[in-house]
Amino acid sequence: MKLTQYYTLIVCVITISCSGVQNSTTDESKYQKNASFSLIYKIKPEGYIRKLFLKVKVPYSIKDRQWVKSMAFSTQPDSVVLKNDLNYAYFHFDSVDEAFKLKIDCEITIYQQIKEIDTSQLAAAYTPENLSAEKYIESDCPEIQDLAAGLKQANNVETVMKTYSYVKEKLTYYTDYGPDTVGARRALKKGYGDCSEYCDLFVALLRANHIPAKSIHGYTMEMTTTGKHTWAEVFLPKNGWVMMDPTTSHGHVTNEDNTYTIAQRNKYIIMSQQRHDPAISKNSDYYIHYQKGSWDSKVNIHESYNSYLHS
Template sequence: MKKLAVIAVLILLAMPSNGLFNFHRKAIHFNVSHEKYVPPFLFWRWNERNVVIEYFDIVRNNDSIAANITAYLAIPPSLPNQEIMDIEFEPEPDKILEDEYGQKVACYKLKLAPNESLEIGWRIQAKIYNIRYILLPFLVGDYIPPDIKEKYTRDGEMYKIHDPYIQQIVRSIAANETNLLIKAIKLHDYVIRHLSYALDNKWDDAPTVLKRGNGSCSEYCFAYIALCRAAGIPAKYKGGTYLAELPPYNDSIFHRMVLIYLPNYGWIPVDMTFDEWIFHHYAFGFHSNRFFALMTGGGASQYLNWTYNSHYESVAKLDIDSTARWLEWK
C-alpha cells in the first residue's frame, strides 16, 4: 500500500498547480448507480484548447479494374476530455452508422476507375482539455454493469486472453489481488517492464508481442487489454491524433491508448507508451490536450475492423493515405 500511496502522490504532483488549485477550474462529478459511495470528485480538467482539425483520406485505385468501394470514416465522439462543437463532411456521407461499441461512422459508397483517386474527410471544431483522474484504491467500487463486463472482457483475435502465456502472466502478477485499480497498476507495470517501443507497420496479437518484447502503441494496447480482460477488468481502446508540433501540423502516424473501466470512476485513460518515455505512472489516469480522439472501440468493429480512423472494403487493390491536419490549437 505504501507503493500505491507514493504513486497517488506522484500523479497529483504531476498535475499543474493551476489545474488543482485554480478556483476557476471546475471539478467534474457524476453519479454511478449500484455504488455504496460516490466520491465528490472524479477528475480535474484544465487548460482548455479550441482546436480545428481536418481529417482526410486520399483513396487511389491501383488496380486494372474499376473499384466498387465501401468506406467507413470514424466520427469523433464527445468525451470527458473533448467536446465536439461542429463537424463538416466533404463530401457528405451516404449514411451515418453505429457499430456494436457505440462508435459512429460515416459510410460512403464509392466507384473509382483504374488509377483514379479521390479525397474524403471532415473538418471539425472542438474543445480539448488536459484531464487527470484522482485514482485512489479505496474509492474504487465492485459493481461492473453486466453489459460492460460482457462486452469488454470477451476475447478477440488480437487479445487471445485464454492463451496459456496470457493466463500465466495474470496468475503470477494479479491472482491474489481483489482491488481492480491495484490489479490494473500491477499489470500496467508488467507491460512497461517487458516491452519497448518499436514500429514495424504491422500488428501482432498480445501473446506474440509480450513474448517478443517490443511493439507499437497499438500492440502495447492489445497486450494490456488482453491482460486486463483476462484478469476481469473491462478494457477497450481509444484511437486518435497527437499534436507533436504547433499548428499547422500534419499527423500521418496516429496513436492508440487504453481505457479501463473502474467502478465509481468509469472509463480511465492509460497510455503506456507515454509512461515509458516520461515516468512510470504519468499517463495512468491522465490525458493530454494535445491528443484528439477519433474513436473508441473494443475490438474488431463491424465497420472499422481493428483500425482507429477509417476502413475500406473492395475487391480491387487500393492505396489509402490518411492524414489529420491540425489547423488551430489555441
C-alpha cells in the same frame, strides 16, 4: 489519505488510490482543449471505375472524452451511421475516371476529466465485451493467465498499476517487425511491439484478473503534428473508465506512499472504442469497394490527416 486530481491547460495529472479520485478544481476549462482535425483521402483511379463505394471512420461525441462540435465534408456522404461504438460516413461515386480528394474537417473539444460514479454504473462495465478474450486480446491463454496471477495485488487499483508498470518495462517499442498486428500473446513472447501490442498485452492481463478494460483507437496530437495511436481505458469502481496509455513516452505513473499519480497530455481524439473491426485493417480508417470498368482497372487511395491543437 487525501486524493486530488490536478490539471494544467495541457498536462493532466490524476492522483488515484484505493478509495478513488477527487478533482482539485471546479474550473471546467482546465479539463479541455480545442482542436481542428482533418481527414484527407486522395483517390486516384487507374482506368475507368463504374461505381466506387467508400466507408470512412469519423470521430463522434463521447461523454467526458470529446465533443465533436462540427464536421464538414468536401463531398456530402450518403449517410453517417453510429453503431456499436463505430461511426462511419458512407459515400458512393459513379463513373470515376480521374483523381479527386475527399476531405473531412472537424472541430473537437477534448476532455480529460474523471468523476466519481455511483454503484449503478458497475453492471454496465462488467460485461463480456470488457472482460472476455477476443482477437488480439488473448486473456484466456495459459501464458497470460499465469502472468496475470503473478501481477494480482490486494485491490484493483494496485493490480492495474502493477500491470501498467510491467508492460512498460517488459516491451520494447519497435515498429519495423512487420505490418501485421501480432496480439497480446505474441507480444509477450517476442518482447516488443508498437502501441497496439502495448495496449493488447495491458488489456489482456487486466481482463485475466477480471478487471474491465478496453482498447481505444484514434489519434494523438502535439500542437501541429498528428499520429495514429492505440491506448487503453480501465474501469475503476469509484471512478468509472480511466484512460491509461502504457506505450513508451506517452503515459507516466509515479507512486508515493501507495498514492499513484498518472500524468497524460490532453491530446487524444477517439475514433473507436473497439479493438477489432473486421471491415477495417490495422493501418487504415476506411474501407473501399469498386466495380471495374475493365479487367485492369484499379483504385489507389492515400490516407492522411492533420490537426491543430489550440493553445
